[in-house]
Structures are given as structure tokens and as C-alpha cells.
Amino acid sequence: xxxxxxxxxxxxxxxxxxxxxxxxxxxxxxxxxxxxxxxxxxxxxxxxxxxxxxxxxxxxxxxxxxxxxxxxxxxxxxxxxxxxxxxxxxxxxxxxxxxxxxxxxxxxxxxxxxxxxxxxxxxxxxxxxxxxxxxxxxxxxxxxxxxxxxxxxxxxxxxxxxxxxxxxxxxxxxxxxxxxxxxxxxxxxxxxxxxxxxxxxxxxxxxxxxxxxxxxxxxxxxxxxxxxxxxxxxxxxxxxxxxxxxxxxxxxxxxxxxxxxxxxxxxxxxxxxxxxxxxxxxxxxxxxxxxxxxxxxxxxxxxxxxxxxxxxxxxxxxxxxxxxxxxxxxxxxxxxxxxxxxxxxxxxxxxxxxxxxxxxxxxxxxxxxxxxxxxxxxxxxxxxxxxxxxxxxxxxxxxxxxxxxxxxxxxxxxxxxxxxxxxxxxxxxxxxxxxxxxxxxxxxxxxxxxxxxxxxxxxxxxxxxxxxxxxxxxxxxxxxxxxxxxxxxxxxxxxxxxx
Amino acid sequence: xxxxxxxxxxxxxxxxxxxxxxxxxxxxxxxxxxxxxxxxxxxxxxxxxxxxxxxxxxxxxxxxxxxxxxxxxxxxxxxxxxxxxxxxxxxxxxxxxxxxxxxxxxxxxxxxxxxxxxxxxxxxxxxxxxxxxxxxxxxxxxxxxxxxxxxxxxxxxxxxx
Numbered sequence: 001x002x003x004x005x006x007x008x009x010x011x012x013x014x015x016x017x018x019x020x021x022x023x024x025x026x027x028x029x030x031x032x033x034x035x036x037x038x039x040x041x042x043x044x045x046x047x048x049x050x051x052x053x054x055x056x057x058x059x060x061x062x063x064x065x066x067x068x069x070x071x072x073x074x075x076x077x078x079x080x081x082x083x084x085x086x087x088x089x090x091x092x093x094x095x096x097x098x099x100x101x102x103x104x105x106x107x108x109x110x111x112x113x114x115x116x117x118x119x120x121x122x123x124x125x126x127x128x129x130x131x132x133x134x135x136x137x138x139x140x141x142x143x144x145x146x147x148x149x150x151x152x153x154x155x156x157x158x159x160x161x162x163x164x165x166x167x168x169x170x171x172x173x174x175x176x177x178x179x180x181x182x183x184x185x186x187x188x189x190x191x192x193x194x195x196x197x198x199x200x201x202x203x204x205x206x207x208x209x210x211x212x213x214x215x216x217x218x219x220x221x222x223x224x225x226x227x228x229x230x231x232x233x234x235x236x237x238x239x240x241x242x243x244x245x246x247x248x249x250x251x252x253x254x255x256x257x258x259x260x261x262x263x264x265x266x267x268x269x270x271x272x273x274x275x276x277x278x279x280x281x282x283x284x285x286x287x288x289x290x291x292x293x294x295x296x297x298x299x300x301x302x303x304x305x306x307x308x309x310x311x312x313x314x315x316x317x318x319x320x321x322x323x324x325x326x327x328x329x330x331x332x333x334x335x336x337x338x339x340x341x342x343x344x345x346x347x348x349x350x351x352x353x354x355x356x357x358x359x360x361x362x363x364x365x366x367x368x369x370x371x372x373x374x375x376x377x378x379x380x381x382x383x384x385x386x387x388x389x390x391x392x393x394x395x396x397x398x399x400x401x402x403x404x405x406x407x408x409x410x411x412x413x414x415x416x417x418x419x420x421x422x423x424x425x426x427x428x429x430x431x432x433x434x435x436x437x438x439x440x441x442x443x444x445x446x447x448x449x450x451x452x453x454x455x456x457x458x459x460x461x462x463x464x465x466x467x468x469x470x471x472x473x474x475x476x477x478x479x480x481x482x483x484x485x486x487x488x489x490x491x492x493x494x495x496x497x498x499x
Numbered sequence: 500x501x502x503x504x505x506x507x508x509x510x511x512x513x514x515x516x517x518x519x520x521x522x523x524x525x526x527x528x529x530x531x532x533x534x535x536x537x538x539x540x541x542x543x544x545x546x547x548x549x550x551x552x553x554x555x556x557x558x559x560x561x562x563x564x565x566x567x568x569x570x571x572x573x574x575x576x577x578x579x580x581x582x583x584x585x586x587x588x589x590x591x592x593x594x595x596x597x598x599x600x601x602x603x604x605x606x607x608x609x610x611x612x613x614x615x616x617x618x619x620x621x622x623x624x625x626x627x628x629x630x631x632x633x634x635x636x637x638x639x640x641x642x643x644x645x646x647x648x649x650x651x652x653x654x655x656x657x658x659x660x
Contacts, residue, residue, distance in 0.1 A: 356565060357542050357558040413542075413558040413565035413572070420571040450571065455506065458573035460524050460532060461544050461555045462564045463502040463513040467597060468539045468652065 001317050002026050002077045006070040009081030011371035012387050014041035017079045020309040029073045033059035035379045040371050047073055054381050060084045063091050067098050077101040083383060086292040103316040105268045105291050112266050113289045123286045126265045128258045131285045133200030141178055147199050148177060156202040157181055159188035170202050205437040207246050207278040211259035212300045214311050215269050216321040223256040224304045225330050227296055230438045233348060240296040241335045242303055245434025246278060255284055271312040302334035302392040333399040334392045337422040341384040344421035345450050352380040356414030361406045365392040378415055424448050503578035510578050516591045517653055593658040594631040596622045596650045604646055611639045619657040
């Protein structure tokens with residue numbers, strides 16, 4: 001077993017990992033950038049090391065300094081958390097070269113997972129469905145027409161060098177095809193300097209469903225069921241739940257088996273996630289593998305009772321996976337909401353600043369994985385995630401009620417957060433119905449606007465606060481000073497003498 | 500007392516009027532509320548508005564008042580066009596002390612005719628004197644308290660006929 005682990009991350013995930021280490025009797029080394037000197041995660045570590053200036057590129061992304069810090073403190077292993085260097089094959093390789101264990105897959109497995117075309121081919125080979133589409137780039141309109149016919153309309157034109165929706169065109173019939181290809185090419189050329197486009201089947205009303213997997217160095221592999229992650233803003237998940245309301249047991253088992261196949265085929269170890277898209281006819285397609293502990297891992301822990309970070313560390317230390325597939329059961333229902341320092345009413349712009357007041361919820365079935373404290377400064381340099389609120393209850397209906405009530409108790413004053421926005425989603429009929437897809441936020445933009453129905457109450461409170469808090473302070477001041485006489489007064493009347 | 504806050508680029512006016520144990524609040528000269536059971540404890544304010552209880556977290560910092568009500572946050576900004584001073588003219592038939600302090604001066608007597616804005620009392624706290632102006636033209640009906648006495652917050656000092 002490891003003696004000492006360097007946690008190369010910050011915020012709530014660094015704290016989550018530190019807790020797992022402590023429970024395993026492993027010492028922890030925390031790292032921090034200049035601006036993170038007073039961050040919460042530092043307080044959870046046995047040792048801390050400054051690793052550079054505030055920008056991530058000089059600190060949390062600086063492979064050389066982090067490896068140096070790990071060597072200097074004689075760490076056996078590095079846990080990368082999520083984000084930053086978590087899926088960086090160069091970092092994994094640097095760890096391997098330094099004789100330090102990278103808690104994650106090998107650099108070789110990482111390079112395979114990172115290459116989208118290679119992983120698509122690997123997955124296809126083991127019989128897991130991928131989104132059907134063209135296998136190569138062409139400008140021949142006849143080939144586009146044939147491919148569209150093969151996969152069936154609607155199809156989507158995508159820029160081969162692209163991303164972020166640029167060059168994308170959804171086409172519903174052959175009549176529109178030629179025009180859309182031309183438009184896609186023009187857009188791709190101006191955005192990426194390359195006009196190549198290709199065609200893929202367009203998945204309508206897709207749901208984003210992922211499976212949690214654990215695999216040890218001896219080839220033992222289990223899945224821990226799914227997480228439904230379709231509530232996304234700007235392609236980033238903000239609410240996750242498990243079990244998914246879209247899966248029945250039959251489909252769940254099929255997808256679980258497929259997830260294990262993908263992980264086996266890529267010779268992947270420790271904790272990973274296989275992402276799928278599920279179309280409206282309940283057909284699923286492989287999307288990608290996430291080679292890290294995920295932000296949303298707690299909901300799986302809540303329903304399966306398995307500590308995923310602990311398992312991840314044990315596997316990395318070379319232990320055999322002792323949990324068998326048939327021991328994993330889904331018990332009850334869990335939901336996670338990600339609390340971000342951002343303004344949902346203003347295009348989700350980040351909202352760094354000082355947390356003036358903080359009160360975090362507590363109670364049965366409530367878990368808060370938090371990286372903040374009252375008085376802390378949220379720096380503008382990193383991801384705006386503050387914490388995660390996770391609830392568990394016997395069933396989906398009760399979990400929804402619980403998280404809605406609990407969000408009310410999550411008080412963060414001083415910066416803007418998405419708490420109210422999350423509550424509006426949770427309270428919406430469409431979320432309650434369970435019948436939603438990745439377009440949820442775009443389609444319901446209007447309904448998710450702040451109602452501000454309690455503005456009058458806020459104004460009354462503001463006025464009362466101004467009038468009463470000021471008078472209260474005055475009272476305290478008075479009782480402190482006004483009744484007492486000063487030593488000078490006790491000495492009697494004084495007169496100033498001299499000139 | 501009158502307060503002004505800016506919220507989402509709109510100015511809102513709140514009139515806070517003390518009547519016995521209640522406050523009468525008028526928002527933007529339209530919406531009226533009866534406020535009772537007001538408690539203030541550091542960052543927590545609770546009150547009943549038309550008999551419904553609200554418990555609100557609140558923090559004032561610089562020119563902003565941050566509030567959280569049932570999961571929704573509100574940030575009220577100080578209205579820069581007006582000075583929200585405690586000595587501002589109150590509404591109704593009486594003046595009350597906005598804060599606990601020392602009753603320094605009562606420049607009027609019962610039966611005096613006063614004009615709107617005439618100083619009816621001066622209260623001192625934290626080395627700051629507050630002149631309490633008459634809310635309207637009228638005749639002084641009753642004076643509660645003497646010069647040199649301590650007064651509580653919200654204690655009615657001068658009543659008009």
C-alpha cells in the first residue's frame with residue numbers, strides 16, 4: 001500500500017481524495033498556487049507545497065514542478081483528481097519515468113482513449129454500437145448521398161477539424177443535403193481553415209448516459225450502473241441522477257456489459273466512465289471513455305455504497321478488486337447538483353469574488369462535497385465549481401423533493417451562484433417527468449428565467465436590515481461605551497494649562 | 500423612513516412606517532404590507548409579511564445588500580441618486596428614533612404648530628446626531644421622553660394630532 005500520495009488538484013476534489021487517503025492511513029501532500037494559499041483544500045493535507053503562480057499553466061498544469069514536488073516529499077503516487085492533468089498522457093508518462101504511480105490508467109491506455117478515431121475503431125471491433133457515419137473525408141456529393149441513405153435521415157454535417165458547433169448542419173431530407181454541405185464547408189473553412197466535412201447520423205433527442213466502471217491490473221472488471229447526465233449547459237453537465245429514468249433493467253444490463261467490453265478492449269485500469277448517447281428509440285451509441293474519477297461520482301457511491309476513490313487508490317496500489325458484479329445493487333435514488341460561481345441569468349458568466357456568508361445544508365440523505373468556507377476568495381483563474389450538493393432518498397420522487405428543499409438551505413452570499421437556477425430546473429414539470437434530453441436547457445430557457453416573485457419581500461428585508469441592523473450595532477456600541485466613565489473622567493475636572 | 504434600492508437596473512422605493520408594534524411598508528407607492536414579529540440576528544432577518552413568516556439570510560457589504568430567500572439570491576444595490584440617511588423624513592403621525600441612543604433635544608412642546616420638516620427631536624448614538632423631522636404639518640399631541648434620557652430603537656418620541 002502507498003505511504004504518501006501527492007494530490008495534484010485543488011478545491012472539493014482534492015479534499016475528497018484527501019479524505020479517502022486518510023481513511024486508508026496514507027499521508028497526503030497538497031499543492032497550491034500563489035492565489036490558493038488560503039484555499040480550503042490546503043487545510044486537509046498533511047504537507048503542502050507551493051508549486052507556482054496563480055495561472056493554471058504555471059501551477060496545476062506544470063508537470064515538471066509537480067513531479068519535482070512529489071519526489072521531494074517522497075510520495076509513492078500522485079492522484080490527479082479531475083480536470084487539469086487527470087487525462088494527460090504526458091503527465092502519466094512523466095510519473096512512470098519518475099517511478100511514481102499515477103492513479104489512473106497507463107500512459108499507453110490514455111493515448112488510446114484520447115485518440116477519438118482509434119477508440120471508435122477499437123469499440124466497433126468488440127461489437128459495441130458507434131454512431132453510424134462516413135468513415136472517410138470526401139467532396140463527392142454522390143458519396144454523401146449514399147452515406148445519408150445508408151444511415152438514414154436526419155443526418156448531421158460536421159466539420160472534420162471542428163468543434164463547438166461550427167460547421168454543423170442538421171439535414172432532414174435529400175433535397176436539403178447539397179446546400180447544407182456547401183454551407184457547412186464554407187463555415188468550416190472560415191472557422192478552422194479547412195473545409196472538410198463529413199456526415200453522421202443525427203441522434204434526435206439524445207440522452208447522455210454513462211456507466212461507471214472499475215477494473216484492476218488482473219483484468220477483473222465490474223460496472224456500477226449508470227448516471228443520467230442529460231441536463232447540460234454549454235455541453236457541461238450541471239445535474240446528474242441515478243438510476244436514469246430512461247432505462248429499464250434489460251437495457252441497463254446490455255449497456256453495462258457494453259461498458260465493460262469497451263474498458264477491457266482498451267486495457268484500461270482503475271476507475272473510468274464509458275459515455276453513451278441514447279436516442280429516442282432507446283438505441284444506444286458509444287460516445288467516449290473518461291479516464292478519471294468524474295465530478296458526478298458521488299451519486300454512484302450513494303446508491304451502490306462503494307467508495308469509488310478508495311477503490312481507485314487500492315487498484316492503483318496493485319490490489320485485486322474484491323467486489324463482484326453480482327454484489328453491486330442500485331439502492332434508492334441519488335441526484336447531484338453542481339454549485340458554480342456563475343451568473344445563470346447573464347449567460348453563465350463566472351462570478352469570482354469573496355464569499356461573505358456561507359451556510360451549507362445538512363440532514364438525512366444529504367452530502368455536500370465542498371471546497372469553500374465563509375470569507376474565502378473564489379479566484380478567477382480556475383473552473384468555477386464551488387461544491388456539489390448530493391442527496392439520496394428511497395426513490396426518484398423523494399430525491400427530487402429532498403434536493404429542492406435542500407437547495408433552499410444552501411446559502412452563499414457575496415458572489416453569484418447557480419443555486420436558484422438549479423432549483424428552477426429541479427422544480428420544473430419536465431424534469432419531474434423524467435422525460436428530458438440534452439436539449440433541456442435550450443428548450444426551456446424561457447421557463448428557467450428567474451421569477452423573482454419574492455422581490456417585494458427582499459426589498460422589505462433590505463429596508464428592515466438597513467434600519468434595524470444599524471440600530472442594533474448602535475445599541476451594542478452604546479452598552480459598551482456610553483455607561484462607562486473613562487479614567488480621565490474619574491480623575492475629576494481637568495484644565496489645560498500652559499500656553 | 501424611506502429607502503431606495505436598485506435591483507436589475509430599476510430603482511425601488513420602500514417606505515417603512517412604524518405603527519404600534521407593526522410596520523406598514525409601501526413599495527413603489529403601490530403595494531402595501533403589514534409587517535410584524537421582526538427579529539434581526541446578525542445575518543438572519545425574520546418577519547411576518549401579512550401573516551406569512553419569512554426567514555431571510557442577509558449580508559450588507561459596501562453598497563450592496565445580499566439576500567437569500569428560498570434558494571433565490573437577490574442583490575440590492577444602494578441607490579446612488581439618493582442618500583439613505585437615518586435622519587430622513589418619516590411618514591405618518593409620529594416620529595420614532597431610528598436607533599437606540601441618547602435623546603439630546605426636543606425643541607418642541609405639546610400644542611406647538613409644526614411644519615413638515617421641522618425638527619421634532621435630536622437623538623445621538625455612536626457620536627452621530629440625528630435630527631428627526633416632522634412628517635407633515637400639524638400640532639404636537641404628545642411627547643414621550645425627556646432630554647437626557649435613553650431611547651430604544653423604534654421608540655415613538657413625538658406624536659402629532
